[in-house]
Amino acid sequence: MGRDKRLEYAASFQSCYFFRLLYYMGTQYPIMGAIRMSYPYRYELYKRVDEPSGNEKYIILSTFPEKPNSDEINNAFLGKPRNQDKKPAGIWGFLSGIL
Template sequence: MGREQRLEYAASFEMCYQFRLLYYAGTQYPIMGALRMAYPYRYELFKRVNDANGKEKYVILSTFPSRPTGDEINDAFEGRTRDKVKKSSGFWGFLSGILST
């Protein structure tokens, strides 16, 4: 078996589990959340929350069909949603707004 065939075979593997702690930019403390994926399920984004009794827990913020980008993770933590489709402006935006209702 040649080198190219071995590399092609290794590239065909799919990730079956991933767990990654998330920190604030440039630090390794405190933990702000976690990103987890267990095949065949979606990526799950968790936020770390301190309990009243001094313990921590992780609450789910969002799920993603594929590995989220840094911007998608930041948006989820800030509670923002991104529109994938750019809205038309001006006359065409006015017409599409009237026709879509």
């Protein structure tokens, strides 16, 4: 009984800081961006940009209330909007837009 309580207590902890570099799939170079969270703020997704002077900088792409999954990260890098339901296409999409 005591061990179960200790494990339950340990599982109740929350992360106060998170940082991870993002790479292209299957590589360790080049860095494409980073994810950062500092409690109590949201998760922030950054994109790495090379400057002509040879330096690099990170620009914020998006924020998330919870840790983003790989699909959310990829969509943010591709510029796809979040949380939109799949809309009907073709003739049904046209008719539902009119009605």
